[in-house]
Amino acid sequence: MPLPFPSESAPIIDTVILAALELERAAVVRALGEYVEYPWRGRKLQMGTIGDRRILVVPLDGMGNVNSAYVAQRAIGIWNPAQVLLVGIAGGARAGAGDLALGDVLVPEQVVGYELAKVTPTGAVPRYEVYRPDQELLAVARGVAADDWTTGIRIARPDDSLAVPCARFGPVLCGEKVVADETFLASLQTSWPKAIGIEMEALGVALAAYRGGPGFLMVKAVCDFAGEDKDDLWQRYAADAAARFAVAVLHAFSAPGAAGQRVQAKPLGAVNTFPGTVKLVVCQRLLDDWEKVADYFDVPPHNRAPFRHGRQARDLWVWLEIRDKLHELPDALTVIGRADLAEILRDSQA
Structure with a gap:
């Protein structure tokens, strides 16, 4: 529900939430509840509050790590947030978690880029790029109780069951492909057998956050299992589940410092050169x-x-x-x- 925009022209943004697809962005806005329209360069972004922290939802306007890195880097440079979250949907990897279900939320302990490789006469040798999320955000995510987010899901389960999604933690694979082949996923899991999912934006955001300073966390829910039967049936439910979990993490997160005195990604006026x-x-x-x-x-x-x-x-x-x-x-x-x-x-x- 939109509210009047605050009087100050450049409010401090504590957390930026990035979403690649419109249904992901809409799910985050629903989960935040009340928000204001934040005018920025001819468009309107949504800004909500959690406690004394301001949360800005920024669309990636497309998929892939190059795009996500670019938008994340710009967001960090413009708003200097303390945290950057990537929220949305992903493919699940059942071999990494045998009872993984559609709608379950994936939180990476490692983001594993699988595209980089060395080409040799005997074939391509992968050179995996691995980034870790912010350990404080990850610890908070582990402590979020099921009732703190599952009861807020507003989209009906496509299977009409009463099953409740759960949060999963483990490596998440990241590349530039929309994967609809479980054989391809299985080939990646020969090196990463405990991988719980696969998606297309986390590596770019993780890299931008690592260079820019803010804490990074990915929260995505399983909408399919990256197989030939891949479809859109579970996307809205998965997006809503991920958004509710992400907002629950931010509610549980206790940022150091009072409003206006928060720890920024890079303190304003910080020195980055020496004689x-x-x-x-x-x-x-x-x-x-x-x-x-x-x-x-x-x-x-x-x-x-x-x-x-x-x-x-x-x-x-x-x-x-x-x-x-x-x-x-x-x-x-x-x-x-x-x-x-x-x-x-x-x-x-x-």
């Missing part, structure tokens, strides 16, 4: 502790591998710089026991 002399001193003194810093930022092994021997600290610095994360380096150095280097960075900005 060259300071960079030189910090990198020279970091020595083998660079690995602890890499662990703090969860730098994947395939990103660490190209770091040059003896120059790993400098290469790590560049890695953080291009991902707009240098403003977090003083805190990281303090956590790993190098408060001396953290002080040098902070003093350079005093």
Whole structure:
């Protein structure tokens, strides 16, 4: 139900919810309840509130990871949210969870990109890209009680049963294909036997969030099993189930800081550059502790591998710089026991 737009022209947005399809966007708006129309560049977005947090629903206007990464990156740059959620529908992988049912909600512990590969004379060798969701959001999602979301589902089950969906946690596969072949899905599960689903946008959003700073979580519900009998019958129900679960997660999530003093993805005015002399001193003194810093930022092994021997600290610095994360380096150095280097960075900005 739309309400009058607030008087301030640029309200703080705490959470952005992304949806690829119109039925997914509509389900999220229904789950939020009351909302205001947020005018933005000739269109109207929907903004709701949960507690003292403002939630903005942003359509992806299409499928695929390239599109989702682009829209997510723009949303992060414009609104600087603390969290980005991707909500909608997905294909289920029964081999990863034997009793998986249509309408069940999937929450990834890992988002696994399966498209990247090396082509050799003997065939393509996959090089899986793996990203993890925000651990705090994931922990909250695990604690959401069934009654907190299943009772809110407003779309009738297509099978007319009284079955209640449940939330599933595990790896979710992500690529650029609409999969309607369980043989293809089974081939992916030879490497990821515990995968619970497959979809097309989470990798792009996860990458944008990883580079941009906000906490990321995907919530999608099973609308089919990615087989030849794939159809649209369960899509509206699955979209509603996913939206209700996502809103329940946000209700349960206790964001640090009061309204207007929240922890942003990147604090406004945060420094993301330091003088060259300071960079030189910090990198020279970091020595083998660079690995602890890499662990703090969860730098994947395939990103660490190209770091040059003896120059790993400098290469790590560049890695953080291009991902707009240098403003977090003083805190990281303090956590790993190098408060001396953290002080040098902070003093350079005093």
